[in-house]
Amino acid sequence: MSKSILRVRVNGRPREDAVADNMLLIDYIREVVGPTGTKMGCDGGECGACTVLVDGDPRLSCISLAHSVAGRHVETIDGAAEDGRLSRLQRAFHEKLGSQCGYCTPGMIMAAEGLLRRSASPTRDEIREALGGNICRCTGYVKIIDAVETAAHGG
Ligand code: FES
Numbered sequence: 001m002s003k004s005i006l007r008v009r010v011n012g013r014p015r016e017d018a019v020a021d022n023m024l025l026i027d028y029i030r031e032v033v034g035p036t037g038t039k040m041g042c043d044g045g046e047c048g049a050c051t052v053l054v055d056g057d058p059r060l061s062c063i064s065l066a067h068s069v070a071g072r073h074v075e076t077i078d079g080a081a082e083d084g085r086l087s088r089l090q091r092a093f094h095e096k097l098g099s100q101c102g103y104c105t106p107g108m109i110m111a112a113e114g115l116l117r118r119s120a121s122p123t124r125d126e127i128r129e130a131l132g133g134n135i136c137r138c139t140g141y142v143k144i145i146d147a148v149e150t151a152a153h154g155g
């Protein structure tokens with residue numbers, strides 16, 4: 001498979017990499033950019049574990065080609081903390097026990113981050129809808145919704 005140059009910003013840093021034309025965005029993030037906070041759950045667009053933000057909008061990186069984000073800004077869970085401090089969502093997931101095994105958490109947090117940028121004060125129904133494509137096998141979802149609500153409203 002031929003490679004071509006991909007120019008993209010990842011977590012605020014400009015990059016220029018020779019990337020196979022058929023490389024998936026999740027593989028680019030994990031194998032070329034690193035580190036590996038972004039998770040592969042189902043490999044088929046069904047679980048949300050691989051969610052990243054592309055220009056602020058949630059995107060499933062397991063069904064997106066790396067070259068589809070050329071010229072854009074990709075944000076992953078590995079860029080969520082600022083100056084070594086957890087983001088408000090990371091803190092709220094920790095405090096409200098929104099994360100148990102943690103496998104779904106990177107995707108949940110990136111999907112929630114996309115929501116909070118669109119809507120600073122979402123209702124519980126809006127949170128549920130925004131996270132509707134993200135599957136969690138551990139928490140029963142209530143604590144995840146609580147965490148996003150806490151991040152949005154404080155407390
Ligand atoms: S790994 Fe991408 S949706 Fe499941």
Ligand code: FES
Binds near residue numbers: 099102103104136137
């Ligand atoms: S915390 Fe285990 S899958 Fe969500």
